Amino acid sequence: MTLTARRYVVVVLVAAAAWLVVAAAALTIGPVNIFGVGGAVQRQMLDGRIGEVVTASLVGAALAVSGAAFQALLRNPLADPYILGVSGGASLGVILGTLVLPPAWLYLRLPLGGTVSLPGVCGFLMALAVIAVVYLIAQRRGRLDPYRLILTGVVASAFFSAAIMLAVALAGDRLRNELIFWLMGGLGSPRDQRGELAVAAVVVMAGLAVFVWQARGFNLLAFGEDVAASLGLDVQRHRRTAFVVASLLAGISVSLAGPIGFVGLIVPHLVRMAFGSDHRLLVPLSVFGGAVFLTVAHRLVLLVPYEVGGGLPVGIVTAMCGVPFFVLLLVCGRGIRGGVL
Amino acid sequence: MSVHGLPLCGRAALSAAWAAVVALAATGCTEERALSPRPPAERTVVSLVPSATEILFALGAGDRVVGRSIYCRYPPRALMLPAYGSYTDVRVEELLAVHPDLVIFNTSKADSYGRLTAAGIRCIAPPTDTVQQVYETIEVLGAEVxxxxxxxALADGLRERLEAVRRRTASLPRVRTLMVFPSVLGEGNQVSVIGRGTFVSELLDAAGGENVVEAEGYPRVHFEKVSQWPIEAILISAPGDIAPGLTDEQYREPWMRWPTIPAVASGRVVVLREAYLTIPGPRMADAAELLERTLHGEAAAGTSTSWGSSGKMPLPLMGRMPMPRYGPQTSVCPAAAGDAGGGAL
Known part of the structure; x- marks a missing residue:
């Protein structure tokens, strides 16, 4: 496949524009008609919605590109950002932080305004720890083998899901309900999250930049390790970087919004089906695709009136809307080509 | 035990002996069963519902309560009892060993309910979703023990106190009130509110409030939606015994972002730490009186709001108040505490 610079720029710019349009439209959609309220209320609502849309976009982008990276790294079409236990670790960190930290510390006010949720920070630190542990177990003399990595990750994942279940079982009545809802994934916060979102945005952008830069390496790896090496790719270094950065993205998205399923699995596949499996396009398109997908899913959730069960976790919608769409593409479209391997 | 290799007659003898043992055990059981329906005044009870536990103690049957749920924390004496699980997660085998005469459940749909019933232990699950049902449950439990x-007498006393609250507030302007359960982890921008058809909502009604929530039950509502309601007072039910608790200020913080809600503008966002507010038991009259005090101030004397419409909280509200745990605290809302029990909000 030929990817000219012109095509690259055009496709990426169109995707970015699509995201901007969706984000702007999302600001006008919500539980309340924002045009029907007065100026002061309108500003408050807009403030809240910007927070929601930014969170959804950041988390969606991080998950989608992390999923694309894991699918390429592990050479497994079923890989998603949560496969290596990083999200389990991050979730456990958030839950333990909530259970253990003194109440007054749960939300720290930043000097510049906004608050930071310390359980979220615990989640991120835990994700870092899990990345280190999984890496240490999976590597052999500095070599990272995808099969060892996936085995280690699945075991770590199983361990953390057990630990989460334990924590949920031991939590009090009311907190347990909240934990369960949180584990289904939610977006936005009634608190002033600006500080938190700014930090997360920097980390996510840096991670995305790394993958854009690494895209060619993923393409080479698709030919197999030996071919990639003979074409001049430092395979081990590439794998290490991809593993760490993809895990970081997964960790930060869980810390921000809880484990939202399916985005990281499906968005890269959708992009592949539509635009082929060249990672130079796949990575940036997954970024915008993930952002759009999660933003739209979240807006859909918000449209459910509260009398009939509003306040659903967005993770339910991502799966329920994503699966039929995925099946439709699979049946009617070109299907999943060997883009992953 | 293996009987292989024994001569045939030996096996026959063994099985005969086994039959005898079984028969003996069976008669033993029936004898015990026959004893089992003790007169109500001697029955032992395991209560897996906080409100039922409180009712039993209030009825003077506390001595015969031999077990509780992990949520039953009042009266303090109940804490000494062994806990046999949560609402649905019940340690059936231990209960079978204890073999109480009566087990009180939150729901008859629990798996353990069926198992205990099948084992011959009487189980009941009296509903307490409305004030009327609480009275009925008190009578039911009274008959059982x-x-x-x-x-x-207990039910009549409660009825009288609630009626008194209702009378005192009848002539006062209704305060449009939103009652919420706070979120500790992220619920997104959603908040869990107390809707109609709940006994708390009834108490609120008696206390001269008007629930602004139209829906039934305990729905989750987006802050945007809530901001459109004409709320004059927001009551945050955050019992001190539910970990982890936030400070009052932290519980109020999400609301401070919506200054156009009248309750927020006038500073009527109150954190109520009393666990009994949401327990449909003998302390529900206390709860109604607490709501009355919170909404209308002591004796509705018309004491002016202490912090007007500046939107600023008075100092006593800012810090973290000591968490009242159990016991019939009467003045708990911080303003009331600061105002010698008389702060109208």
Missing amino acids: GAADRAS
Whole structure:
């Protein structure tokens, strides 16, 4: 496949524009008609919605590109950002932080305004720890083998899901309900999250930049390790970087919004089906695709009136809307080509 | 035990002996069963519902309560009892060993309910979703433990106190009130509110409030939606015994972002730490009186709001108040505490 610079720029710019349009439209959609309220209320609502849309976009982008990276790294079409236990670790960190930290510390006010949720920070630190542990177990003399990595990750994942279940079982009545809802994934916060979102945005952008830069390496790896090496790719270094950065993205998205399923699995596949499996396009398109997908899913959730069960976790919608769409593409479209391997 | 290799007659003898043992055990059981329906005044009870536990103690049957749920924390004496699980997660085997005469459940749909019933232990699950049902449950439990008279007296007393609250607030302007359960972890921008058809909502009604929530039950509502309601007072039910608790200020913080809600503008966002507010038991009259005090101030004397419409909280509200745990605290809302029990909000 030929990817000219012109095509690259055009496709990426169109995707970015699509995201901007969706984000702007999302600001006008919500539980309340924002045009029907007065100026002061309108500003408050807009403030809240910007927070929601930014969170959804950041988390969606991080998950989608992390999923694309894991699918390429592990050479497994079923890989998603949560496969290596990083999200389990991050979730456990958030839950333990909530259970253990003194109440007054749960939300720290930043000097510049906004608050930071310390359980979220615990989640991120835990994700870092899990990345280190999984890496240490999976590597052999500095070599990272995808099969060892996936085995280690699945075991770590199983361990953390057990630990989460334990924590949920031991939590009090009311907190347990909240934990369960949180584990289904939610977006936005009634608190002033600006500080938190700014930090997360920097980390996510840096991670995305790394993958854009690494895209060619993923393409080479698709030919197999030996071919990639003979074409001049430092395979081990590439794998290490991809593993760490993809895990970081997964960790930060869980810390921000809880484990939202399916985005990281499906968005890269959708992009592949539509635009082929060249990672130079796949990575940036997954970024915008993930952002759009999660933003739209979240807006859909918000449209459910509260009398009939509003306040659903967005993770339910991502799966329920994503699966039929995925099946439709699979049946009617070109299907999943060997883009992953 | 293996009987292989024994001569045939030996096997026959063994099985005969086994039959005898089984028969003996069976008669033993029936004898015990025959003893089992003790007179109500001697029955032992395991209560897996906080409100039922409180009712039993209030009826003077506390001595015969031999177990509780992990949520039953009042009266303090109940804490000494062994806990046999949560609402649905019940340690059936231990209960079978204890073999109480009565087990009180939150729901008859629990798996353990069926298992205990099948094992011959009487189980009941009296509903307490409305105030009327609470009275009925008190009478039911009174009959079960042979304290019918005390039960009637307790129910009548509660009825009278609630009626008194209702009378006192009848002539006062209704305060449009939103009652919420706070979120500790992220619920997104959603908040869990107390809707109609709940006994708390009824208490609020008696206390001269008007629930702004139209829906039934405990729905989750987006802050945007809530901001459109004409709310004059927001009551945050955050019992001190539910970990982890935030400070009052932290519980109020999400609301401070919506200054156009009248309650927020006038500073009527109150954190109520009393666990009994949401327990449909003998302390529900306390809860109604607490709501009355919170909404209308002591004796509705018309004491002016202490912090007007500046939107600023008075100092006593800012810090973290000591968490009242159990016991019939009467003045808990911080303003009331600061105002010698008389702060109208």
